Amino acid sequence: MRPLKFLLKKEFKQIFRNKALLPMIFVMPLLQLLVMPLAADYEVKNINISIVDNDQSSYSKELTSKILASGYFQLSGYTHSFKESFKLIESDQADLILEIPHNFEKNLSRNGFEKLFIAVNAINGTKAGLGGSYLNSIISDFNQSISIKASKNTPDLEFKSIDIASLNWYNPYMNYKIFMVPALLAIIVTMIGVYMCGLNIVKEKEIGTIEQINVSPIKKHHYILGKLIPFWIIGIVVFTIGFFGISWLVYGIVPLGNLFLLYAYLGLFLVALLGFGLLISTYSETQQQAMSVSFFFMMIFILMSGLFTSIDAMPDWAQKIAYINPVTYFIEVIRMVVLKGSGLVNITKHIFIMIGFAILFNTWAIINYRKTT
Amino acid sequence: METETVIKAVDLTKKFGNFTAVDNISFEVNKGEIFGFLGANGAGKTTAMRMLCGLSKPTSGVANIAGFDVYTETEKIKSHIGYMSQKFSLYEDLTIAENINFFGGIYGLSDKELKEQSNSLIEKLDLSKNANKLVGELPLGWKQKLAFSVAIIHKPSIVFLDEPTGGVDPITRRQFWDMIYDAAESGITIFITTHYMDEAEYCNRVSMMVDGKIAALDSPSNLKEQYGAATMDDVFYYLARQAKRS
Numbered sequence: 343m344r345p346l347k348f349l350l351k352k353e354f355k356q357i358f359r360n361k362a363l364l365p366m367i368f369v370m371p372l373l374q375l376l377v378m379p380l381a382a383d384y385e386v387k388n389i390n391i392s393i394v395d396n397d398q399s400s401y402s403k404e405l406t407s408k409i410l411a412s413g414y415f416q417l418s419g420y421t422h423s424f425k426e427s428f429k430l431i432e433s434d435q436a437d438l439i440l441e442i443p444h445n446f447e448k449n450l451s452r453n454g455f456e457k458l459f460i461a462v463n464a465i466n467g468t469k470a471g472l473g474g475s476y477l478n479s480i481i482s483d484f485n486q487s488i489s490i491k492a493s494k495n496t497p498d499l500e501f502k503s504i505d506i507a508s509l510n511w512y513n514p515y516m517n518y519k520i521f522m523v524p525a526l527l528a529i530i531v532t533m534i535g536v537y538m539c540g541l542n543i544v545k546e547k548e549i550g551t552i553e554q555i556n557v558s559p560i561k562k563h564h565y566i567l568g569k570l571i572p573f574w575i576i577g578i579v580v581f582t583i584g585f586f587g588i589s590w591l592v593y594g595i596v597p598l599g600n601l602f603l604l605y606a607y608l609g610l611f612l613v614a615l616l617g618f619g620l621l622i623s624t625y626s627e628t629q630q631q632a633m634s635v636s637f638f639f640m641m642i643f644i645l646m647s648g649l650f651t652s653i654d655a656m657p658d659w660a661q662k663i664a665y666i667n668p669v670t671y672f673i674e675v676i677r678m679v680v681l682k683g684s685g686l687v688n689i690t691k692h693i694f695i696m697i698g699f700a701i702l703f704n705t706w707a708i709i710n711y712r713k714t715t
Numbered sequence: 716m717e718t719e720t721v722i723k724a725v726d727l728t729k730k731f732g733n734f735t736a737v738d739n740i741s742f743e744v745n746k747g748e749i750f751g752f753l754g755a756n757g758a759g760k761t762t763a764m765r766m767l768c769g770l771s772k773p774t775s776g777v778a779n780i781a782g783f784d785v786y787t788e789t790e791k792i793k794s795h796i797g798y799m800s801q802k803f804s805l806y807e808d809l810t811i812a813e814n815i816n817f818f819g820g821i822y823g824l825s826d827k828e829l830k831e832q833s834n835s836l837i838e839k840l841d842l843s844k845n846a847n848k849l850v851g852e853l854p855l856g857w858k859q860k861l862a863f864s865v866a867i868i869h870k871p872s873i874v875f876l877d878e879p880t881g882g883v884d885p886i887t888r889r890q891f892w893d894m895i896y897d898a899a900e901s902g903i904t905i906f907i908t909t910h911y912m913d914e915a916e917y918c919n920r921v922s923m924m925v926d927g928k929i930a931a932l933d934s935p936s937n938l939k940e941q942y943g944a945a946t947m948d949d950v951f952y953y954l955a956r957q958a959k960r961s
Contacts, residue, residue: 348820356808550802557768559794560821714789715771 349568535615598683617703754924807851856887
């Protein structure tokens with residue numbers, strides 16, 4: 343164990359002496375955590391709508407004001423023909439067209455039904471889909487209110503409807519940030535795990551100092567532990583700053599679950615991820631190679647971890663990739679423990695899987711690191 | 716002089732694919748000897764040295780270093796040798812004292828030994844004023860002297876020096892060789908590659924590698940006599956010109 347002491351001392355000195363690395367480790371991740379949740383927001387607002395009101399009746403005016411009052415839409419045109427409105431879509435000034443037909447009010451009161459026409463610019467699928475469904479719900483709401491009015495006037499027409507009462511658990515206001523911030527914290531820890539440690543070793547390969555280590559009687563596992571431990575500690579520290587300093591203080595996310603459990607899982611996750619970084623470093627000769635390979639995996643780790651998109655919504659093959667991605671499990675655990683207050687029983691499966699990853703990556707890395715080639 | 720063999724190589728060979736970098740070399744080095752390992756660039760010196768240090772596995776042949784086998788006991792070899800590579804490989808972002816401490820530490824020196832060694836070393840190298848300077852800020856000559864001192868900090872039986880004086884000024888080279896003599900005197904066997912033929916003259920024996928083979932091996936005076944040459948330079952020219960691969 344004595345050589346390990348010297349390795350750790352050396353490593354910490356080098357890390358804290360590196361003027362470029364320190365801000366990279368501490369400032370950048372936290373800035374990302376501050377900025378990203380504000381930008382990466384799924385809620386679609388300010389949808390530009392153009393309304394073609396062919397009716398100009400009190401009903402059509404009521405519907406229009408209802409749409410604009412919802413807060414999701416901005417009126418970019420109020421035209422008299424579809425053609426005019428379509429020009430707005432072509433010039434990207436409008437995302438949606440709602441066409442209200444002639445005799446809208448008359449037909450509605452006389453026949454009890456009428457058709458509306460919605461045209462959506464579907465280039466941005468999310469915006470189009472959400473805009474369409476917002477509009478639909480506003481119209482059905484409007485529909486209900488006029489039905490009620492109608493039923494009052496003609497009591498023989500019985501009004502039937504099913505009313506659904508829903509309750510949102512764990513994130514009652516469906517605040518996107520509550521969903522994103524803990525997961526972004528997981529991604530930041532992942533970056534430290536994959537990049538920092540791996541690059542550090544490859545740097546020693548590049549400048550040649552690793553040769554001096556390889557020609558010494560130092561044990562492989564001592565050397566690797568000497569690299570793992572400093573970055574493990576850094577990972578925990580960065581997570582702590584992000585968790586208490588930003589997630590709790592700035593975003594007001596109070597963890598519901600057991601913090602000890604969360605930290606235990608974080609520790610385990612870091613061992614697995616640092617092992618992965620080490621593994622990449624044993625296969626790379628230059629920092630450039632290590633960086634490119636790490637970047638490739640980082641993309642998969644981020645996109646296929648359920649960070650932005652629900653894993654259940656992915657095609658089968660993609661789900662399989664997501665479930666061999668260690669980051670998936672950490673994001674699940676952090677969301678479960680922080681937002682739902684899940685306990686040990688709920689994440690037992692996650693713990694065993696992560697232990698598996700940790701053993702796999704680290705053993706592979708130690709075997710593949712050769713002092714004698 | 717006692718004739719205890721510390722390096723023994725028999726038909727040592729290293730192939731990289733079809734290319735035979737080191738081709739059946741056999742030689743012995745005795746304890747306390749200063750053994751010069753000469754050859755043109757690409758003759759296979761560094762590859763041979765890396766095999767002897769346990770950094771690279773031979774393709775075939777036998778070698779014993781300080782009594783240990785290069786195939787099965789590489790880690791034992793490593794605790795009995797020192798190595799100074801062609802590329803400067805102390806940590807430039809650590810100070811002189813920190814480098815000494817680190818390398819002494821990983822070779823298993825005790826705290827007391829470390830303190831003594833590091834003090835005497837810094838004094839010997841006349842670096843006491845600069846002990847807390849980062850190694851990266853030192854001039855090359857100082858770096859090389861420091862690297863050599865660090866390579867022998869654990870008192871190995873053999874130290875391998877791969878072109879330790881490349882790019883170093885004549886005065887510092889002179890001082891460097893004084894250090895080598897001191898080390899040899901204390902019983903450390905010196906295995907050194909160099910391109911300076913005046914340095915070859917300082918060796919007890921030299922071997923000359925051409926195309927991965929040892930073309931000549933003897934004391935400098937015998938070699939000069941054998942090839943009818945006035946200086947080691949002439950011997951080197953004569954032998955190196957016979958090289959077929961470049």
